Every structure is written in structure tokens, then in C-alpha cells.
Amino acid sequence: METTGVTGGVCVAAADAAGLSDGGLRGRLRVIGQAESALAAMKAAVLGEIARREDAERAERAARDVLGAPRRDAKRDVELGVQLRTLDVVRRALDEGAMPLAHARLIARAAAEGPIDEEMLADAARIQSYEQFARTVRRHQADVSIDDGKSLLDHQREQRSGRVFTSSDNGMVVLGAEFDPITGAQLASAISAKERELWRSEDPAARRSPQQRTADAIAELILELDGKRPSGTALLIVADYDVVQGELKRARLGDGTPIPIDELIKRACDADILPAVFRAAADEMRLGRRRRTASDAQRVALAFRDQGCVGCGKSPNYCEAHHIIPWKVGGRTDLNNLVLVCNGCHHHIHDDGWIIHRNRSTGRYELRPPGS
Incomplete structure (x- = not known):
């Protein structure tokens, strides 16, 4: 399998997915993702140039007419193309397949809204999940804001x-x-x-x-x-x-x-x-076996502590309180036995054997696959 960037074109060798191992399937997805990023860089460059020669509205019309793109997608693609003309680091990373398209869109939008440290964000985009990176961008915008x-x-x-x-x-x-x-x-x-x-x-x-x-x-x-x-x-x-x-x-x-x-x-x-x-010893934080579901006060404390799903980082509003030691085997509804997880990560725990782990260096809870 091979993929190259804009200067050399994009090429992904054909392969029978049914004949690949589990690791091979993941490696295949990785290569496809790199190719999609490189193609996105190509499209952004073309639409950005059309917008420069003519205007953004005509570039959007070209995307709709030639690519059959919905109006909303055409508008987003042109905006990215225009913005990438001033974001050399992001454009190169996208071209090389080193940055997901969704991450590049976040950086481009932030750059349109105010000053940013492009290199710092590009480095973070290479290693963070989408949810984590979205929070990184928001916090960075606040840090560099002068007001x-x-x-x-x-x-x-x-x-x-x-x-x-x-x-x-x-x-x-x-x-x-x-x-x-x-x-x-x-x-x-x-x-x-x-x-x-x-x-x-x-x-x-x-x-x-x-x-x-x-x-x-x-x-x-x-x-x-x-x-x-x-x-x-x-x-x-x-x-x-x-x-x-x-x-x-x-x-x-x-x-x-x-x-x-x-x-x-x-x-x-x-x-x-x-x-x-909050105080860890407060009665409201320790409900023991009196009730199975977390109280409103506990949910507030969990949102403050975990800041979202401990598995993928999804907002606390879309999470539920999960017992680390399960309720059915005697687990207590106490703050130190609860973490926030979204519905998808909850299924990973109950159906796929994923485990809650507390990072000793940061004190934060994490979700890890079995055997890790």
C-alpha cells in the first residue's frame, strides 16, 4: 500500500479487505486516511485558486456543478481553500497526509476568527483525537486573545x-x-x-x-x-x-x-x-448503596473533574455516570467510584472489555482497551 501527496499525486494500491488481518485492516484505514487528506489538500488548492481568480461564490458553484457537492459542503470546501493559502504549515501537513481533514478545518476556522499559533496547533493535530483537538483549539484561542x-x-x-x-x-x-x-x-x-x-x-x-x-x-x-x-x-x-x-x-x-x-x-x-x-467527604458526594444513579450534585462534580467522557472526550452533556466497580457486584455510588462516559464508550466497557485506568502522573481517569 502506498500514498503520496499533492506534488506526486495520490495512489492507494488495491487490496482485498476480507483477506487482511485485524492489524492489516487498521493499517489499511491509516493509509486511506492519509490519501483522503492529500486529496483534500488538492481540492482545497484548486478551489482556493478559483476563488482567487474569480470569487468565492463562483468557486462554490464550481464545486456544486463539477463535484455534485451539496451547497453546505461546497461552501466549507471553498472557505478551507481560501484560508489554506495563508496557512503553509497546515497545508503541507494535509498534503503529506499527516493531518486529518477535520483537524485542518478547525485550524482554518480559528485562523479566520483571530490570531493563532499555527505550528503549535499543527503539532497537536497530529496526535490528538478530534474531540481533544477541538478543545485544544478553543483554549488556545482564549489564551492568545487580547480581550x-x-x-x-x-x-x-x-x-x-x-x-x-x-x-x-x-x-x-x-x-x-x-x-x-x-x-x-x-x-x-x-x-x-x-x-x-x-x-x-x-x-x-x-x-x-x-x-x-x-x-x-x-x-x-x-x-x-x-x-x-x-x-x-x-x-x-x-x-x-x-x-x-x-x-x-x-x-x-x-x-x-x-x-x-x-x-x-x-x-x-x-x-x-x-x-x-466540592469536598470529597461531603455526604452528597458519597451516596453509597442508597441509590444507583448519580445525583445532580455528583454529575456537576464529575463534569468539573473529568471535563467529558474519559474515553473520547465528548462533552459532559452527552455522558452518563459509570460505576468503576459495578453496582451489581457491590459498587458504591460515590464520586471516587464514578466516571463520565458517553454511550459509545459505555458499550466498549460492557461489551468489549475496556477498562477504566487512573493515570498516576496526571490523576485523570482514562479508558483503555483490554490487554493494554
């Missing part, structure tokens, strides 16, 4: 969008929207709380899929006439207290997304945040 991230947040709010349409593929009605991180965190918190409420009311022998439960949660939240908000939907905002200066610093959402201190003050005035101050 505590206020202009970035304002830009994100200006870019909010939503649409409702009927899919031409299957006739289903599709709702789509993009929000700034704070509004999005509030919405995700309300949806996940409603999901937990629906899960508790389900027949264990006939449960909905996670995707069905999310859809039903959104529908109920929109269509409920009494406007009652489910419990556990308060917004978690964390900040460090500088004892010397006597002020709060480094404000961030529960998943680590940085926010301006001004937003922390504004939300505190709305009385819609929870203080992230």
Missing part, C-alpha cells in the same frame, strides 16, 4: 444559525442549528436532563436508542406547554480564584471551553450557575 475571548464569543454569536427543512432522502423533517458555546451548553444541558428523565421512565426491556431518546427529548422540550424545566439543567461555569489578586480568573464551561470573565459575572447575576466548590 479575554470577548471578541471571539461575539463573533460566534453573530454566526449563529438555524434551519428546519424536509430531507429529500427520506422525507424526515430535520432541525439544525449552531450556537455560541454558552447558549449551546445551556441547550445541551436541558436536552441531556430531559434524556435522563425519559430513560428513567422507560421499560428496561424496550428501551429507545440514544438517538431516538435525544429526538424525543428535543420534541418534548419544544412542545411542552407548561414550560417546566427539567432538573439538572443549571449551567456549570468554573473559574479559578487568584488569592493574591483577589479576583476570579480563567472562567470556563464544564467541558473546559474558555469564556470571558464578563460572561461569568453576567451569568452570576442571573443566578443560573452552580459553584464548582
Whole structure:
């Protein structure tokens, strides 16, 4: 199997997937991923040049007409092509197949929103998962911002969008929207709380899929006439207290997304945040065998501690509390026996034998495959 970059073209030798070993299949995917990145670099270069010679709108039209790309994908591809003209390090990494396309898009978007350290982000993109890298980009943008991230947040709010349409593929009605991180965190918190409420009311022998439960949660939240908000939907905002200066610093959402201190003050005035101050010995953190499910206070503490799924880094809003020592063999519902995991990683634990491991050097919990 062989793949080369833009200057030499892209070539992946044919192979019978059924005849490959498990390791061979993964190696095959790696080569295909490198080829896809190199092809993306080619496409970005062509569309970027069309946009330079003519304009972005005509480049988008070319992508739709020649490649049959949907309007949204054509717009994203042209934006990437235009931005990569000024990002030499990212362009080379993509060309060489050393950076996934999704990671390159994150860097390009960040560069369009403000100053960045391109080389630092490119190095991180080579080794981090998409979820980890997305958080790295957000934190880096806040670190290099000269106004505590206020202009970035304002830009994100200006870019909010939503649409409702009927899919031409299957006739289903599709709702789509993009929000700034704070509004999005509030919405995700309300949806996940409603999901937990629906899960508790389900027949264990006939449960909905996670995707069905999310859809039903959104529908109920929109269509409920009494406007009652489910419990556990308060917004978690964390900040460090500088004892010397006597002020709060480094404000961030529960998943680590940085926010301006001004937003922390504004939300505190709305009385819609929870203080992230915990004591390990507090009764609320140790429920023992009194109940199986984590309390709202424990979920807040877990979001603060784990900052998302310990396996893949997915936002705390899409995670559930998992017992390290299983409940059915005597495990306790105590904070030190709980970790946050998303639905997919939960299946890895129960179905594939993955294990929870605590990193001695960092103190953070990790999810590892069996035998590692």
C-alpha cells in the first residue's frame, strides 16, 4: 500500500479487505486516511485558486456543478481553500497526509476568527483525537486573545444559525442549528436532563436508542406547554480564584471551553450557575448503596473533574455516570467510584472489555482497551 501527496499525486494500491488481518485492516484505514487528506489538500488548492481568480461564490458553484457537492459542503470546501493559502504549515501537513481533514478545518476556522499559533496547533493535530483537538483549539484561542475571548464569543454569536427543512432522502423533517458555546451548553444541558428523565421512565426491556431518546427529548422540550424545566439543567461555569489578586480568573464551561470573565459575572447575576466548590467527604458526594444513579450534585462534580467522557472526550452533556466497580457486584455510588462516559464508550466497557485506568502522573481517569 502506498500514498503520496499533492506534488506526486495520490495512489492507494488495491487490496482485498476480507483477506487482511485485524492489524492489516487498521493499517489499511491509516493509509486511506492519509490519501483522503492529500486529496483534500488538492481540492482545497484548486478551489482556493478559483476563488482567487474569480470569487468565492463562483468557486462554490464550481464545486456544486463539477463535484455534485451539496451547497453546505461546497461552501466549507471553498472557505478551507481560501484560508489554506495563508496557512503553509497546515497545508503541507494535509498534503503529506499527516493531518486529518477535520483537524485542518478547525485550524482554518480559528485562523479566520483571530490570531493563532499555527505550528503549535499543527503539532497537536497530529496526535490528538478530534474531540481533544477541538478543545485544544478553543483554549488556545482564549489564551492568545487580547480581550479575554470577548471578541471571539461575539463573533460566534453573530454566526449563529438555524434551519428546519424536509430531507429529500427520506422525507424526515430535520432541525439544525449552531450556537455560541454558552447558549449551546445551556441547550445541551436541558436536552441531556430531559434524556435522563425519559430513560428513567422507560421499560428496561424496550428501551429507545440514544438517538431516538435525544429526538424525543428535543420534541418534548419544544412542545411542552407548561414550560417546566427539567432538573439538572443549571449551567456549570468554573473559574479559578487568584488569592493574591483577589479576583476570579480563567472562567470556563464544564467541558473546559474558555469564556470571558464578563460572561461569568453576567451569568452570576442571573443566578443560573452552580459553584464548582466540592469536598470529597461531603455526604452528597458519597451516596453509597442508597441509590444507583448519580445525583445532580455528583454529575456537576464529575463534569468539573473529568471535563467529558474519559474515553473520547465528548462533552459532559452527552455522558452518563459509570460505576468503576459495578453496582451489581457491590459498587458504591460515590464520586471516587464514578466516571463520565458517553454511550459509545459505555458499550466498549460492557461489551468489549475496556477498562477504566487512573493515570498516576496526571490523576485523570482514562479508558483503555483490554490487554493494554
